[in-house]
Amino acid sequence: MSKLEDFLEPLNQGVWEVSVSKDSVTEPLGTDWKKSAINVPSPGTVASFRKGQYHVHETRTEWKVHLDRYDPKKHPVMHLLDDAPLLLMVGDTFVTLISDIRSNKTTDTKEILKQQNKSWHLQVIAGIFLALIGFNISSDPMTAFLGITYVIIPLSVTVFGLIVTANGLLSMKKKSFLKGDIPGGLLITGSGIIIFHFPADFWVTTFTVILSLWMFSSAILLLGRARKGRSAIPEGFVSRVLIGILSVILVLMALFAPDSLVTILSMILGFIIILIGILIMVNGLRLRNIMKIQISGR
Structure with missing residues (x-):
């Protein structure tokens, strides 16, 4: 054993x-x-x-x-800074998506065919939809960023608060008002409504400060290890040094042109969504081809 x-x-x-x-x-x-x-x-x-x-x-x-x-x-913070730098996560996401698009996996194909013999239609439609969203984000990244911060984030917080409040009302029974989820839900809902009125500069500043601190701290740790030699970075000396250098460049960009950092990262998000859409479409078309082969083989 x-x-x-x-x-x-x-x-x-x-x-x-x-x-x-x-x-x-x-x-x-x-x-x-x-x-x-x-x-x-x-x-x-x-x-x-x-x-x-x-x-x-x-x-x-x-x-x-x-x-x-x-x-x-x-050590959650140190793990995020040293083991999972922002640029590493972005780069590995692209590599994984491209690898999955090129792969020919057919895991549980028979089961899928039995249960959802038309699922490829949904996959192709969903893939096209996601690809279009990604294209829209990458073609106008700043507008997309403002849309996310002005609408999606506040709306999500507000809806979550309403759900918590409703859950508190439904489960209150013998509990007093103050001991249930209702006060917390109302507080979250109120926060969501207030967030709707935050200016664009607040979101740009908050976004760039958080990401800059993340990238700069990661760069210090990575380049500090690089000074000790290749043995200090067994996961890949050159790649980690490049991540450290690029992180410093992006931090400098955030200091002098914060809008540029937001634009670049929003474009990256758009490209990732496009790749996800392509991946779903490719999987749907593969499933369609497998179905054709199975049908013709009968």
């Missing part, structure tokens, strides 16, 4: 990542492995789990494990 932990010793000797075949691991992951909901995107990943600093990406055939520098539960 072998556990996944039996194959992880190289990680303590400077190896960045180990890939373990699922056939080699005979025991399931223990209860101390917790499912990780938020991860830096990686191609082929179907699920992710964490155990302290150990971070495993499950694919169809392998367990890919690396050792984070910081445990996100104990």
Whole structure:
């Protein structure tokens, strides 16, 4: 009987990542492995789990494990700054989406065909819709940013507050008014209404300050490790140095031209949405082709 932990010793000797075949691991992951909901995107990943600093990406055939520098539960801020810099997350998102578009995965195809033999129509339509949204954002990024901050964020906060309030009213029963969710819901709703009146400069400033602090702190940590040599950055010396340098450039841009940073990042968001739309369309067309093959084979 072998556990996944039996194959992880190289990680303590400077190896960045180990890939373990699922056939080699005979025991399931223990209860101390917790499912990780938020991860830096990686191609082929179907699920992710964490155990302290150990971070495993499950694919169809392998367990890919690396050792984070910081445990996100104990040091969430340092983990975000050093293990998940903003530019790394953006870059890996593009790589993962492009990889998924090019892949030929047919996982659970038969089951999909049985349950949703027309789902490819929905996928293609949804993909086109998302691609158009992404194109609209990337073609006019500042207007899209203001639309998100002026409408979507305040509206989301207000609706969430109304839901919390309604839930409090429905479940109040014997509880007093002040002990239920109603006061909190009303407070959230009021906050959402107030946010509707925040000026554009507030959003641009808030957005650039938060992202600048994130990128600048990540750059200091990455370039500081780079000074110690390649062995200090087993996950990729050149890529992390480039991320550090680009982060500094973007921070300088935020200081002298904050609107430019907002524009660039909004365009990146638009491109990501376009890629997601293309991915959904491609999957829908693949499913259509598989259905044709199955029908012609009968």
